[in-house]
Amino acid sequence: MSAKTGTRGPYAKTAKVRARAIDAGIALFSSAGYNGATLTVIAETLGMTLTGLQHHFPTKESLLTAVLEERDRRAEEALPSSGSHTDAFENLAAMLSESQKTPGLMELQCVLSAEATSADHPAHEYFQRRYARLRGEATEAFRQMAEDGQLTSAYEPASLAAMLIAVVDGLQLQWLLERGSVDIEAETRRFLRTFIPAIH
Amino acid sequence: MSAKTGTRGPYAKTAKVRARAIDAGIALFSSAGYNGATLTVIAETLGMTLTGLQHHFPTKESLLTAVLEERDRRAEEALPSSGSHTDAFENLAAMLSESQKTPGLMELQCVLSAEATSADHPAHEYFQRRYARLRGEATEAFRQMAEDGQLTSAYEPASLAAMLIAVVDGLQLQWLLERGSVDIEAETRRFLRTFIPAIH
Structure with a gap:
């Protein structure tokens, strides 16, 4: 922050502001959608001026890009890589329960998609x-499982x-429409x- | 429209403007979402002033209500009532193909939900x-089918x-994200x- 901390200060501050703006973006895009969100409202949430926020994210679209990158990073973190395909599907199911505890990314995925x-x-x-990638990866997993005799379906x-x-x-x-419904x-x-x- | 046509004219005109506004609402809510839509843009689409549109729909929310009612009406029309539960599910599947030809309501459902x-x-x-109603109706259908020995699942x-x-x-x-993907x-x-x- 001061000259004493050298370049670390300003960079650390920038990273912190960016991270806060991304969190605020996830929250507002989840509730109001990208279409219903404005940088002005996000700046207010952060207690910043619009110009201050635009120093980090010049446009709503640039914030969206950062939000989607963060989303991918967290999603990758949440899903541990695993040996077998069966384990991978077990992990997927377990992760779905886990993500109900902090449904921010689930809401974001639902509204933005x-x-x-x-x-x-x-x-x-x-x-x-x-979606093309997800379908491709799941297709390949099922193809290998079928080859190995692990599927009971002929589909x-x-x-x-x-x-x-x-x-x-x-x-x-x-579930997002009504917690507890499913x-x-x-x-x-x-x-x-x-x-x-x-x-x- | 004139005194000669009596009360039919003005009422017919009102109905026509309302129907056009509802169609424009379906289109804009589907693409921009409810959050991203404004009555001003809908008025422009219709070649009307905002005040003129507000004579029929004072708020965006009142237009949303009319759009959802119209949606329900068309959905009910599209799904013929049928004797057996199996027929009803056959009809549902056929209707899904049919609705791909005019995907307006599919987009509306996807974005608004x-x-x-x-x-x-x-x-x-x-x-x-x-969703509570849909789950309730489908549950009752499957319950009766299970009783009648028409299901192979123990779920x-x-x-x-x-x-x-x-x-x-x-x-x-x-499918809406990429036609032809599924x-x-x-x-x-x-x-x-x-x-x-x-x-x-």
Whole structure:
């Protein structure tokens, strides 16, 4: 902050302000959506001037990009890498329960992905790429599991992948609308168990 | 319109303006969300002044209410009532393909339901009631089908209901993000067939 701390001070301060702005962005984009959010409201939340915030994030879109990067970072952190595909799906189910405790990212995913179905939304391509990647990874996992005789379903791996991602998204929507209306983890496990007998 | 047409004219004109405003509301709420939409933009789309539009819809919320009523009316129209529960689920699957041809209501459902997860969204209670009702109806259908020996699954009817609604919502999200990425009807049929053997 002062000359004494050298370059560390200003950089540390910048990082701190950016982190606070990203948290405020996650909160406002989750509740008002990207479309309903403004940098002005985010600056107010932070007790900053709009000009002060724009020094770090010149546009709402630049804040969105930072929010999505942070989201990816936290999502990767939350899902431990695991040996077998069955373990990976077990981890996914467990992570869904865990994320209900701090539903910020779940809300963000739900609201932004829906808004982003519009072709002119700034996160449109981000979500197109994200879903293509998720489907691709799940398809490959199911393909290998089918080869290894771990699936009881004759459906194509790509079908199972699209259905699994749909079930997870749809259950989260129902839970976000009314906490307690559905058990996201239990229903995801039941869905997986219909074609992976080893799932608990 | 003139004295000659008596009361029919003005009423017919009002109905026509309201219908046009509702269509414009469906389009803008679908793309920008309720949060991102303004009556000013809707008035511009209609070639009206804001004051003129507010004569029919004093607030954005009053237009939202009318849009949701219209949505319910069209949804009810699109889904023919049918004798057996199996027929009803067949109809649901067929309707999903049909609605891809005019995806306006699908987009509206996707964007508004996600926005409405926020407790202070004006459609929050509407979507809470809607999902509780859908889950209740599907649960009752599966309960009767289980009794009649038409299900191959030992899962609770309420679980199957939550999963089915989730699959349908989630597949629509994937399709809206990228047309052609998933086959909504085919995957919904596959999902249903895992526990209703009679589904085609």
